[in-house]
Amino acid sequence: MIMESWIQELKFPQLDIPVTVNHVTPVMPFGPIKATHGDTLYLSNLDNMIGARVFTPTIYFFRENISYCKEGVNIVEVFRDALAKVLVPYYPFSGRLRETKSGKMEVFFEPNQGALIVDAKTEMTINDLGDLEVPNPAWCTLIYRFSDEEDYKVVDMPLVIAQVTKFSCGGFSLGLRLCHCLCDGFGAMQFVSAWAATAREGKCFEKKTRLPINFRTTFVAKNMMTPLKFVAGTTITTPKPCWDRECLKPRDPPLVRFPHIEFMRTDDESNLTATLWESKPVQKCYRINEDFQNLLKKQAQLDDGQAFTTFEAMSAHIWRSWVKALDVKPLDYELRLTFSVNARQKLIDPPLKKGFYGNVVCVACATSKVSQLKEGKLSNIAGLVRKARNSVSEEYVRSTIDYIEVDRPTRLEFAGKLTITQWTRFSIYECADFGWGFPVYAGPIDITPTPQVCVILPDGGASVNKSFLVCICLSESAALRFRDNLFELS
Template sequence: MLQYVELPDCFYPTPPVTIPPSAPTPKQSLYLSNLDDQKFLRFSIKYLFLFKKSVSFDTLKSSLARVLVDYYPLAGRLRTSIEEDHNKLEVDCNGEGAVFAEAFMDASAEELLESSKLPNKSWRKLLYRVEAQSFLDVPPLVIQVTSLRCGGMILCTAINHCLCDGIGTSQFLHAWAHLTTNPTTNLTITPFHWRHVLRSQNPAQVKLPHPSYTRTKLTPQVDLFTWMQTQSLVATSFTFGPTEVLRLKKHSRVPRNTTTFEAVAAHTWRSWVRSLNLGPTVTVKLLFSVNVRKKLNLPEGFYGNGFVLACAESSVWDLVSSDDNFHHVVKLVQQAKGDLSEECVRSMIDLLEDKKVRTDLSTSLVISQWSRLGLEDVDFGEGKPVHMGPLTSDVYCLFLPVVGDAKAVRVLVSVPESVVERFQGYMMINESWEKDHGDGDVNNTNNINGVACVMRK
């Protein structure tokens, strides 16, 4: 079990600077689609990369200025819309720039590697905090590069979720890394910034039900999300290697048609619900991000939020009443993905014209998949990261890449301290599954690789 590691303070040799684009960029207002402008996304995604070797600050700042020419909205500032509803946001593409902080920490990459798998509050030191009156006053891109005693570095980025999703983040970071190592070349993918391709229809046409959403005037019978905000949360981490993934797939009874995500998501959702001891009639939901770029035929390099939340739902009883109904849970996840037709996504975009509509978090586990985005492959010229993950942990669940094992996935989620042991127990893969379903070709284990490391937030 990992132990709590309180990081030393960062030393800032110079004040943070603002890095503008290195060449003139369009001065305009950038429309945000309804998928961008959800209140659910009004926060910054905070990524952490740990490298064994560092790149000079000046080199990183120079290539950042260059990449911001193409990714100029990240150098702008969010504001309420001038022409549309004041509840709607837009980007003022003014070329003001991204915040870049240089720091030093008296620690080594090896010392930080193991403990980095479970974020705690002290890790927030690794990202410069911009003092701001509101969410709108925080620049869309904030970066801190921290040099380590061993010659390694930590790169932390905070990217406003209203401007892009995980695919967009990966696209930007790879572009920045490309220009760092190849400063005289052009980008391999040109970002497409216009979100008008995701405009709602006029008039709006909501033709289908959308269980991912609810209206604020409705009061849920059970509100787990609000309750969890009052609890002492504990970060848990579980790594599913190829053997464990195969066992889950076989337990689904349709292994050839079950993806790694579907199997691990179904298992995590079911374990989460079982640990909370909810009433059998309570309806619980699993919300998970699905990329819809191909489904909507969005342009190559589309740089905005190109995902929607699929929703699987079930009564607690139907989800957990039997140890032998895992295949039913997997089918719920598969059906939720299958329901996301182009018509469904367009109807969802139209639904979000109603600003009273919000994501239904009341009894939902939300999963965001970072494990297939290529984030672990970002290389600024001194090698790929030995670790990548979030800066902090919260009640949302992340599926993270495992450096060095493309077939593995790491599940990170914080749960109330009162249910940690139950959750750990349910996340254990029972070896009787393989006996019941003839998984003779799988090595016997009664554990998940690297299972159940826990730490207070």
């Protein structure tokens, strides 16, 4: 059964975006913070997972709907001043990371650290970028990197790096890099939401009727609220940020109760890696509408009527389509599917304090032989996903913390693995109203460096039908097969 009308492949234009950097400015906390020279902060083992030792680049585009030019308001100043205020309650973001003798990271404080804000411009207009629907590697110039910066460097780096790029049409982008060691996706949304609320508070607005969030169009951005003038504002933090990483310390002695196959070192005895890199991977993105999602869940439904969630059914379908597209062999080779589970509600003894913004995600892992994925029922594969998700209990979280304490992984393991990252759980659009309405696009810029990662993104367009985007990297030939498998339900 071919459902091409329910799945739309989205293209992105090949671009060259010349950017001029005007100023690179440190941003210090606006007032006294709860740390002085020489102080350190503990990071949990969940913060120290090897996969968290990265910067997560995201970009937000705002169209030419801004009256700041009439009122003489400098948008870079709005972002900078609000960031300085937010760095008081979120003071750990003004520090730096260093590695201890045990191999763990910690936050330390010295004079003249702070965050970084970059004032940039381009002669292009936002319309020159085409449809802002999916990540585009060409946007990399809108995210600031140091000229001599090494890949995956987090030590001694500013932990918040923000580039505001003004387009000639009056629109602008905010390219943001937050260090994953300090926050997971939910924590990042909490930080960005506080920053945005503080920026809005720092301006005087004529309030207008808010339209439903789904209608994220230029009309909304133009009409939600009109800035009148820039005034001094106060810091808005709801909820109040909580550090408290000590509540996630390992047990003494550590007690590892699970095998944690998500971290297991395995030799790639399949043709998977060679097939993935047979030619340069390319990014492919598909919009999946609600009709297809419902049909997929119906196909996955068990004989007893038990239903699967959209994520469970979709993950199973993506995993199966990916394996078929790559024609993985041998058939008895065991593959892994990993994905993050928000463990906040799992922690009961003691519960996390409100406002905790650290890493509280555990990696769930489903396993299956190649033959079972190629030939098995969708319901059986979805059942593996559900079993992996349900396995993340409070004890599993504690066991993960202890596992990392005992056997600290020093590299990411990709052998026989596909990782699905779900961004639809994050309020990435809703939290980013800095005073000019919701962005027209919010999300990652490029997924091509990670060909064994599939990203599920919210659809930022006028998405009345609850569609979402599936983005994945494959060679051109494998991508064609993946598309055919994705479109087809038996």
